[in-house]
Amino acid sequence: MALRASQEELLTREAAVRRAEQEAHEQAAAALTMQSEIVASRIALAEAERAEGERSTAVITLKAELGALREALAERDWGLAAQLYRKALDRDPRDLPIWVQYGHALKEAGELRDPEKLAQAETAYRRALSLDPRIADTHLQLGHVLKLQGKIEDAQAAYLRASVVTPSASDPLDALCGLGWSRAEVSELRTLIQPAAAEAPSSNSGDGSSAYLGAVVAGSHTV
16 A cells, blocks of 8 residues: 555656646747747847938938039039939939929030030930820920930921920920921911821830921921
8 A cells, every 4th residue: 555655646746747847848938939029029120220210311311412402403503403313313213303304404504515414314305205295395395405406307396296295385386486487387387287296106205206297397397
């Protein structure tokens, strides 16, 4: 009897030891899980702080560039303005208004017949037109920079396209008059060009329509 009681007591103690060991393992696992969660939280917090820091730096940079741009425009420093617009386009190459403003700055910077800047301005306007060819003023500005480069036929086509896009606009007509057209010729040609423009080959860059309109121009007027 005593031997049996001793065996049962031993078994009971072994079971208690195993339970204690199991509880210890479970506590250790829970502690590791908690530590992992703490580490993950710290990493997430560090990432959030880094991202917030980057956003703050970006905001500060944008504010500084905006201030510099305003000053450049006020001082008519077109070269610097073009550089700042270019930075904005590097961040968002599909920003249509900035492409137009970039073209303006380059055109002004190349007003004294700087061929490189005028060519860059033409590229900027054409890029803007590839994003939206329905804006008459962009066609008009393209015509101006083409005229400055001596590309008179292409300038005529750009002015005509501006007139077709917005028939009520007077600036394209004035620009054509500046190329030697009479008011009567401009009015008559606009009447002719409207149905022709509807049949013109589609081209976001404006090159196809310029060639087509140029053919119409050649048949109607010679500069």
